Amino acid sequence: RYIRKKHYSANACLLPICCLYGAAVTTVEGVGSTETRVHPVQERLAKCHGSQCGFCSPGMVMSIYTLLRNYPEPTPEQMIAALAGNLCRCTGYRPILDACKTFCKVSSSDDRNTGLCPLVANSLPLLVFFLFKVSTSLFSIDEFQPLDPTQELIFPPELMRMAENQPKRTLFFHGERMTWISPVSLDELLDLKAAHPKAPLVVGNTGVGPEMKFRGVFHPVVIAPARIPDLNVVKYTEDGLTLGAACSLSVAKDVLTNAISEFPEEKTKVFCAVLKQLRTLGGEQIRNVASLGGNIISRKSTSDLNPVLAASNCVLSLASRGKKRRIPLSDIFAGVGNNTITPEEILVSVHIPHSRKGEYVCAFRQAPRRENALSITNAGMRVLFEEGTDIIKDLSIFYGGAASTTVCAKQTCSALTGRHWNEQTLDEACRLILKEIAVPGSASGEKVDYKKTLIISFFYRFFLEVLQSLKTTVNYFSMSAFDPYHYPGIPVEYGSVLQDFKTKMPQSIQIYQAKPDQSPQDPVGRPIMHQSGIKHATGEAVYIDDLPSVDGELFLAVVTSSRAHAKIVSIDTSEALKVPGVFDVISAHDVPATNEFYYSDDPEIVFVICVGQIVCAVVADSDVHAKQAAAKVKIEYEVLEPVILTIEEAIKHNSFFEPKRKLEQGNVDQAFETVDNIIEGEIHIGGQEHFYMETQSVLAVPKGEDKEMDVYVSTQHPAVIQEMVAASLGVPANRIMCHVKRVGGAFGGKLLKSGLLASVAAVAAKKTGRAVRFILSRGDDMLITGGRHPFIGKYKVGFMNDGRIRAVDVNYYINGGCTPDESVLVAAVSLLKMDNAYKIPNLRCWAYACKTNLPSNTAFRGFGFPQSALVTETWITEVADKTGLSPEKIREINMYKENEQTHFKQKLDPQNLIRCWNECMEKSAYYSRKKAANEFNKQNYWKKKGIAIVPLKFPFGLGTRYLSQASALVHIYTDGSVLLTHGGIEMGQGIHTKMIQVASRELNIPMSSIHFCETSTTTVPNACASAGSAGTDVNGMAVKDACQTLLKRLQPIINKNPKGTWNEWIKEAFEQSVSLSATGYFRGYNENMDWEKGEGQPFTYFLFGAACSEVEINCLTGDHKNLRTDIVMDIGCSINPAVDIGQIEGAFVQGIGLYTMEELKYSPEGVLYTRGPDQYKIPAVCDIPEQFSVSLLSSSQNPHAIYASKGIGEAGLFLGCSVFFALRDAVTSVRNERGLKTTFVLNSPLTAEQIRASCADDFTEMVTESWGGVCSSVSG
């Protein structure tokens, strides 16, 4: 194990230190650093713009680095597989994959240089490049150091010697509470297991680890059997393959891949089926450590291996002291014989048999995300036919995900034995399976009806696969059975469903305006790398939890309410205070002044209004102790009524935050009387978790005098942190210094919520007089901080038969949660932006912010627009359905066309909207691809394609002038170096990079002479939040102003010595006592809105865009694949095209998450179930379009913002809905073909479950009796 050197990536959070004995560990710091040498992986990730906030970058580097250590020239498939287990919330993965491609074997030189997709590139006339001077290159491969495997770290010789020379002996590690024992022989292991029957065997720790970490399970003794040779055996036998139970899933995968290439096809059907499951099981980091035995023995319902291994007659070799036995795995799940594994027994190995002649084996799975997600349902199926016939001799069907463990359809299998493999058998099989396999509803609200449909859909897929194989195999093997009439195979149009969707290395292109005439020194408009890119990739970038510990520092853990609406009867902290290392318990009583969260004079919190509300907090000497103690605080509640969780319940109880907002134009009621048609409907849009990679983090450090405190926070709004902390401590703001170096992603979630959390830490720091570190776990962050508002849009739309929309009456309801936060503002913005790209002559819209007992929802990229515009696009599509015109025609007919006014009387020039739309149509070859998709759909029954194009108008503005004011401070030191600061926060959007570009242009010095240190309330007071896409616009103006002031002061000196250098001028200025420090200021945009009149100028300018997306769906499972997306965006003159395209792509992929994947689930009592990456799925590498093109509209100017640019942070998110409507298009084609009703509603997120439900067929009908919940959303 150790002498054979192998590099593997692993998740640090799950890997027990004890199991690293004898291993060499390389972290990102060991790969390379700015102090030593930056590794090519780090360099290329940074230079290809693969980092934004940078929090995911070390993980990306380690995955790529590990692959390259094992395969210096990997294939694109290996590269894609290596990244399947890594998540990035910022970039949308495209630039990361561009960096990866530069290492891959098969990339063409073009592709390596530019990431240019040959398909797309070929379709671009060369003329375009010349005429509009566009560029398609965001980085240059010439700058990259070559990858030289001989320069890599070697395996430490001392460890090598240890592995070779030291006799293996049992290892014991004793901790504070636990003992870890690692035996080296099977006998020893059996003795240990007999002595400690309750002790788990830990190999990969991917099963035991999460239970101990998140579910409070504790094991005083752990046995680690990974070093025992018998458990690592890999042995080919006459009839199959034996794998030791401690073999990792990666080893199993490699061994099976080898075996498949070596054995005849007939013998490897089981291997192929198991391998298929292994490819998508977890990510590479999980498979590298998780063991085969662990997966089998855990008997989790979601095990992807147990169903296929059981169906395939795999045999387990078990051992206990003095006893060995072999049992078929199927016996355990089918309830046959002595089928329990006793606590003393261990699994030594697993025998996977060869398949036989006439035997067919398949495995299936459907998960919320195609890769790195536990299955919703999976299956393993095997059939053996009487020789040369289609008569079933032996049939096995096992399912996972249906019940609490793997289950067997035993009765079905025996009832079907002896039957022919035909339609009648299929029909009966489905009915029998549905009867036999009970799918109980689970506490976490799982999808019973969907699971039932999947169960029989999987069988149908198996039926088709076998039928297809029979066509060739039976005819081939048995001349007597040669009868094409009996074995006709499957209809051609069914064939494609036998192909699973695969993740391919995406091809992409990015087009932006080149700057050929600009001075080479001027960085504005060029794709400059993120200033912290290299530091992100080397792990040197410092986030809050990386800050060195402060002497005497304490750790804080919060105790949260477990009731949604209740009175607190008592809080018992006695047990918590007994936990070693606990310092104190902090409650509302300790808040010296204002308690911002609890609006009451009473110092005790008496009422809780949501699950997850912070009730008190524990401070201790370590994070572990603080969390252990927090879990011991006992709270008694008296439950109160009503508990309002949903929008519907809020409407029923008239529970709203005030004011409600309304906008109206034209005469709506009259218009409804004159229209040809009216539709009415509603759409539900689920919330969204920010899922910033860095959770909310604070370090509060009392300075020991004058009540001063340094507060380091991961926030978008230091000024509000300062204000809230000062208010809660009862000190003036000038005593609180808030510092932000960078933020690991925010997306709107680190505004007011961070203030609340910082206040908690500050109160604890004040009370204890110690520094307090407070880093929320992912689970607590998701539970406490809220997210995007769930939304209901109820609409009535009047239109003419020719597609002209004349009247719209719409009500929006957003679920604000338990405190106001910014909900009323979000509701108002959703009204102002609801028109998207359309002129609606008669319009009435209302927005209501519902007050419920959920954690308070807050700002999230797009701020209400992604929801209200989705409602608009939904009724646009419905108008298309009703008129028989295409959705794109309805969009074109109703789009703003000339200088017009919005529904609140703001002037609008839609010229660039129309240009974006036309260019997107052209670049995506919309009409020809639509035709091709229709053709595909005619030829494929179970797979369908869909395509949609959606326009975008995104108004830029914050509504009032004071919210867009900004300041900057620029110092020039006597050595000529410049220190720049401004009020903006770096959270991945590259603002500091852009500001340095601005200062570089203004001062006419290289970017390398300018440094940005941190954003702080001490250097720039009262800065507005970095939000609303406005950071670069407003801070850029302030930086420009400061630089111009300095330049003005320097000008006489420059004039006197025009040939002098910058350093000489600065020296001279100092000697002439010219101040080398200046502030810059921007007053903000003149924006206003009069809600009484329903008119105003709340926005300064508009961004425009369009996106065309194409998808393919699998009607049997509801799964889909994003095939291609083309985006055209008008963002004025980009200051940094790499950063801006990164924002567009990242937001777009976040939009795909919102509209198609990310689903928050609550219990009926208001407890959030989805509290981590296990349950809540954000897009991964497998979810981005296979072809992805982004073009920035050329020759666009914006007189209102710095250097004619436009603020781009949020707009792209909405374009993710082009995927939603492409899916709808595919579903429509299914429904048309099947004669189903053409009017139907799809809610967001449009998950596989909804897609499957909408593609009604015989299988859904069989489940119909209980179709319930989903069907209600599929109306009409």
Ligand SMILES: Cc1cc2nc3c(=O)[nH]c(=O)nc-3n(C[C@H](O)[C@H](O)[C@H](O)COP(=O)(O)OP(=O)(O)OC[C@H]3O[C@@H](n4cnc5c(N)ncnc54)[C@H](O)[C@@H]3O)c2cc1C
């Ligand atoms: C992020 C993540 C994603 C995952 N995705 C998937 C997925 O998509 N599909 C899927 O099927 N699974 C998935 N899993 C589950 C994973 O495959 C299993 O947790 C893993 O295989 C268990 O192996 P282990 O070595 O880590 O087990 P450990 O945690 O080390 O042990 C698990 C249990 O097995 C017992 N055990 C282990 N070896 C033996 C033995 N030889 N004899 C007797 N008992 C033994 C232990 O006592 C313990 O109770 C995922 C897990 C994680 C953390």
Ligand code: FES
């Ligand atoms: S850059 Fe990947 S999470 Fe921010």
